[in-house]
Amino acid sequence: MSLDTSLDSKHALRAARLTELRRFARRFLRNPLGVLGLVIVLLLLFTAAFAPLLATHDPYLPTLAARLSAPSAEYWFGADELGRDIYSRLVYGSRLTLLIVGLVIVTSAPIGLVIGAISGTAGGWVDAIFMRITDVFLSIPKLLLALAFVAALGPGIFNAALAITLTAWPPYARLARAEALVIRNADFVNAIRLAGASEARIVFFHIIPMCLSSVIVRMTFDMAGIILTAAGLGFIGLGAQPPLPEWGAMISTGRKFIFDQWWVATIPGAAIFIVSLGFNLLGDALRDLLDPHLRQRN
């Protein structure tokens, strides 16, 4: 008997959680722009994952006869100055874009999160030192700082990602600190402290998980910025190096032909625009759903 009821209630519990998930999905679907953003992002992921299957040409193989040819059935988005298919380069470039975004996100968000959470929880002089360092990084324009780093480290994809990371973590630190300041006074933090937890355990197992939802929202917004910064670095020749099909670098080479062969620069530009827009729309929709500060209102 008791076994049966416990099994029943287990099912009921699972059903309740599924309902909750479905409600979340429904609320997300109610936002058409958010869905558009999600579609764009999924499309980007799909393209990157199946690039070899989707590409019609070798992205690196020059075909001098087809130099700067206009969009056609053979070259869907035209060919660049070395006769490489722009569509195929775009498809392969999505991998580079995702690589940079991924590298920056997995490094900058945790750095910011840890610094912010420690700072907010500890308070006092720890907070003062961490936050003044953060202020220094925040006070210098992002691209300028990234430029200086790349110039010092040498151009390249990984150095570009590193440089962007160094400029991208401060907002996360600020955000995590603000959350930590509230959470550290919560009773459940006191309770676990009363159970003998160390301050490190409190920060890593109790404060940081509570900061995550704000950080995730911020992350999706940041992705657009990271893509733009990466493209910017590529454009001035400090990011990905030729012959890598990085979108920013592609615009840069296409710049020379912009009046006669507009597609060489415009197509990768449009790709950057659409992908950034997608991440922004997705971020906006996620914020509406996840941000604990907005949640009460709807």
Added chain:
Amino acid sequence: MSKLVDIENLRIAFRTDEGGWKEAVRGVSFSLGREKLGIVGESGSGKSLTGRALLGVLPSYAKMSADKLSFDGIDLTSASPRLRRSLRGGRMGMILQDPKFSLNPVMRVDEQIIEAIRIGDRRMSRRDATKRAIETLEQVHIREPARVASLYPNELSGGMGQRVMIAMMLVREPDLLIADEPTSALDVTVRTQVMSILDELVTRRGMGLIFISHDLKLVSKFCDRVIVMYAGRIVETIAADRLHEATHPYTQGLLSCMPTVDGPLEPLPILQREASWA
């Protein structure tokens, strides 16, 4: 009876806006064996602060001094933060007021209890800890402990939440439990149930209990001894079953403010404070 807690002349002060210090606890002294001690007093009388001082979780801006503050022979005033942390949870625990806020909202019940176990005993395997957590839930009279263990705190009722909190603090079998108004966020029917569970566990394990409350009736029912605090001082210490014989006018005043079923149908008296009490 060996002394579990010995406090002499405990003082806790906070800085005021004018730059001076205002004492919130002014020379509190008492000792506790393996018994149930109730501390009653109005809001701001320093009863929670006394409990927190014992555990070493006062806010950093509070200034504390004591001639003696010892737990089971360990001098707490000179103990390192590390030692004090190892005492917390393992040898003394505290139950907070409202289970709605005192359980981590994003952790399942079993995870929280397991964490409490593993803070004390890192070598215990996850499976053993899980088993232990479920046993403890059973001890606080939770039906279907295995199911409740996988719930999140928002899926619990208030009484269940407080019992989970008690389980979390008792799982490492501390010698002293401080309960800071453990039932004031619960409704009356659940209150008695939670109190009797607490009473049962404390009595069976022979622990010391400091029960902080402003509910005189509850305290006199469950405790052996009652300390009455007023404005940061102990005004009276009395055996719980002799509470009606209290001599201090403040205690008498508090007692006469409580309605009784067969009392006279007149408005209850209002407590008249006298400057000399402070």
